[in-house]
Amino acid sequence: QGIPRRKAIAKTANSLAIPLLASTLTTVLTFLPIALLPGDTGEFVGTISLSVILALLSSLLLSLTVIPALNGRMQVLNYERGTKNNQLTFQGWWNTGFSIPRLTKVYRHTLSSILARPVVGVVLALILPITGFLMAGTLQEQFFPPADRDQFHIELELSYSASIEQTKSVVEGATEVILKHPEVLNVHWFLGTYAPAFYYNITSRGSKGGIPNYAAAMVQLTSPTKSRQLIRNLQKELDLVIPEARVLVKQLEQGPPFAPIELRIIGPNLNILKQLGNQIREELVKVANITHTRTSLGEALPKLALSLDEEQARLSGLDNTQIAQQLNGNLEGTLGGSILEGTEELPVRVRLGKRDRGNLDQIATLDLLPTTIPSNQNPPTVPLSALGQIELVPEVATITRRNGQRVNTVQGFITAGVLPSTVLADFKQRLETSNFQLPPGYSLEWGGESAERNEAVGNLLSTVGVLLVLMVATLVLSFGSFRSAGIIALVGIGSIGLGLASLWIFDYPLGFMAILGTVGLVGVAINDSIVVLAALRSDSMARQGDRKAMVEVIVLSTRHVLTTTITTVAGFVPLLLDGGQFWPPLAICIAGGVGGATLLALLFVPCAYLLLFGRSPRVRDRQYRAVSIEHFNSNSGLTVGGHDYE
Known part of the structure; x- marks a missing residue:
């Protein structure tokens, strides 16, 4: 366009400063709830959010300072005239990028057809998000997936009257059973005390020693690949060999420690609490995939x-x-x-x-x-x-209390690899059909994985309201328009549906990591939409609703949108391929959501903008008055907003 390189770079950086600042701030605000998450869960995942926030702020600084300077220093533009429109040009692609004129022509025609019917464009763009919201109810629930380690641990409990000699004898028999499996490298037992914290969430439930009827073991495997099946087999074998003991063969879990299934009965009388706990325990043992049960008032001396x-x-x-x-x-x-x-x-x-x-x-x-x-x-x-x-x-043996009230806690332990949510649903259904009723003065309270997940999600959403107001204020101040901010807000809501759709398509459970990925996806997914919306508003003819001008703006923005989408998705591919069970739900939410958000940026945003702004006479008249005539070209054609009209 005949502009010197230095001025062109400065002009481009200035035009992108506000959209980049707005997109960065909104993304930072979406990750702040994770950083502010209290409790054990916050300690576990909070550093992830802090790392992302620092990376985003650093990226913004580099994008507005170092990148333009390097671009002006290194990039050399070579335009060759006479190139046919239907030829694919590879010369100098490292400077100008790939260009496929035939595909671009088809893309322009498709955009023109969609913008001619903006309602259809909005409906097409929202098919995947709506599908995600509809399928969310079918997703399996999970708090944190188990750890992918070549270790697991065992808890062995005899009756309270058992001596340390009896416990030692039982442990020797259990060791023989365990070492028969070739996958086991060695076993380390700890008699009369809890196992040391060889994994971060291995904690004791009480005193550190002097428990003659208790033993804990750390089992080292040769490989983590078949640990789940080995745990299942050992659970069955040890239950048959040692019927007098309660043996729990447990895989190492992520997140804070808890029992998979837990129900607390609160009331004043110990005998009634014990009777109610035994009734619930009888129903719990009938549920499929329950290996052992335990009540806090069930043990007697x-x-x-x-x-x-x-x-x-x-x-x-x-x-x-x-x-x-x-x-x-x-x-x-x-x-x-x-x-x-x-x-x-x-x-x-x-x-x-x-x-x-x-x-x-x-x-x-x-x-x-x-x-x-x-x-x-x-x-x-x-x-x-x-x-x-x-x-x-x-x-x-013990009188347990919670918040100063007597409580009988019924716990259930499940087969390795089975989602606690499915077992809990079966247990609740069985409890309802059994006509179990509490006497006056007694109450039930659910614990375990379900309560831990609900508490963590509640803590995560506790700060969303304030941060949502800050996000809306950032968008309104950036665009100077509530309707423009509303379009971006709809993109953010739609991105949540895209994350849920990704989980449904690839058959991942809705765990806490998936929820974190969905929360972070909102900030990442709206970045492209902010850039496209800012480009539409910066072009005078596109701002007025001119469809041809809007097509050109979208085509020019597509390279940026596709580049950010491909790089983002590619960045999560390692976590999808070799992330074990912990990272893939988060990665698939963000990668799949960002991929789907491309359609929102290139289809939904222009169509929604056309519906909100292009058909409003009052807005159009005000925007026409703001159009400035830049210059007449040599052919006496009128140039308005950078576009030539004869």
């Missing part, structure tokens, strides 16, 4: 109960306090001194031997001494069995 004959005790010269003190001294023991071992002083406790303390019949024959004994008589003794009836009764 053996307790020695003495039904005392008050009259016989009084005749024997004993009362309740004296009997309790003597039993405690015999069974629990009393401190009789201490010994020094090196530099440490160890207390010495005197009590009955283990054989006498561990046998109910031996305890019944214990002799008790009355406190009042005449000095001239031998001390009479009274056997404990003469004072009442002795029996063992179960006692609740």
